[in-house]
Amino acid sequence: MSGSLPVADGEATVTVHADAHELAEAVAARLAIRLVEAQASRGEAALVLTGGGVAAAIYQALGRSPARDAVDWSRVDIWWGDERFLPAGDPDRNETQAREALLDALPLRPERVHPMPASDGPDGDDPEAAAARYAAELAGAARPGHASVPHFDVLLLGLGPDAHVASIFPEHPGAYETRPVSAVRGSPKPPPTRITLTFPTINSAEEVWLVAAGAAKAAAARLALSGAGPVQVPAAGVRGVNRTLWLLDRAAAAEVPPRLRSVR
Numbered sequence: 001m002s003g004s005l006p007v008a009d010g011e012a013t014v015t016v017h018a019d020a021h022e023l024a025e026a027v028a029a030r031l032a033i034r035l036v037e038a039q040a041s042r043g044e045a046a047l048v049l050t051g052g053g054v055a056a057a058i059y060q061a062l063g064r065s066p067a068r069d070a071v072d073w074s075r076v077d078i079w080w081g082d083e084r085f086l087p088a089g090d091p092d093r094n095e096t097q098a099r100e101a102l103l104d105a106l107p108l109r110p111e112r113v114h115p116m117p118a119s120d121g122p123d124g125d126d127p128e129a130a131a132a133r134y135a136a137e138l139a140g141a142a143r144p145g146h147a148s149v150p151h152f153d154v155l156l157l158g159l160g161p162d163a164h165v166a167s168i169f170p171e172h173p174g175a176y177e178t179r180p181v182s183a184v185r186g187s188p189k190p191p192p193t194r195i196t197l198t199f200p201t202i203n204s205a206e207e208v209w210l211v212a213a214g215a216a217k218a219a220a221a222r223l224a225l226s227g228a229g230p231v232q233v234p235a236a237g238v239r240g241v242n243r244t245l246w247l248l249d250r251a252a253a254a255e256v257p258p259r260l261r262s263v264r
């Protein structure tokens with residue numbers, strides 16, 4: 001049984017796992033299943049990755065899970081929800097983290113892996129140009145009839161203690177942005193310069209999964225699930241077209257009203 005409640009104009013399901021380890025294992029298994037389902041129904045799958053501590057644990061869990069071999073990785077597109085605007089290979093880039101934890105071990109087709117530009121990339125240290133470049137790459141892969149972004153089967157999001165998601169921070173200009181991708185300057189969390197998908201792009205995904213572990217995320221989860229505004233609480237502003245999942249460990253879910261939680 002799952003607890004559910006309205007979030008914006010959709011519904012969110014909150015599922016709680018015992019601890020961060022179990023959360024990572026469960027999300028990894030769920031992800032493999034969802035990618036297999038997507039491939040069965042439309043021949044391919046597209047996954048949007050996030051950064052952060054829980055994300056790394058999920059990627060490692062998926063890498064060692066037997067379920068990973070059920071996915072045809074040659075028919076998976078990998079995108080990123082946000083990136084720290086640093087040189088290629090920098091250990092703080094979300095791309096570097098994902099490659100080391102999972103992607104390097106998978107038989108992905110390189111042309112189907114779509115990292116956000118690095119600060120030593122073709123646009124140099126110009127995050128606005130890099131954001132525009134990524135928007136163009138998304139538009140180039142857009143599904144027919146949908147002008148600006150591809151089909152995303154699952155879009156993963158971490159949750160900051162301040163309730164930021166991707167690199168949309170509370171009260172920052174990115175929270176108002178309507179273009180598909182935006183540059184972020186002056187991020188309250190280092191590094192200060194970033195690139196992020198915006199609300200309209202995130203909310204075009206079929207499924208949005210918010211994953212969080214630890215007591216530091218408890219207040220953010222409560223606020224986001226209590227009808228807060230998305231400018232003040234960015235996590236309150238995201239939802240999938242078909243499904244919005246909050247996948248938490250017990251500590252992160254501690255302030256979510258018990259009636260909304262389903263404990264695994």
Ligand SMILES: O=C1O[C@H](COP(=O)(O)O)[C@@H](O)[C@H](O)[C@H]1O
Pocket residue numbers: 050051052053054055082083084094157158159160161165166167189
């Ligand atoms: O900087 C970032 O932080 C958030 C959350 O990270 P966590 O370590 O607190 O789980 C992450 O979702 C985002 O992708 C990343 O750029």
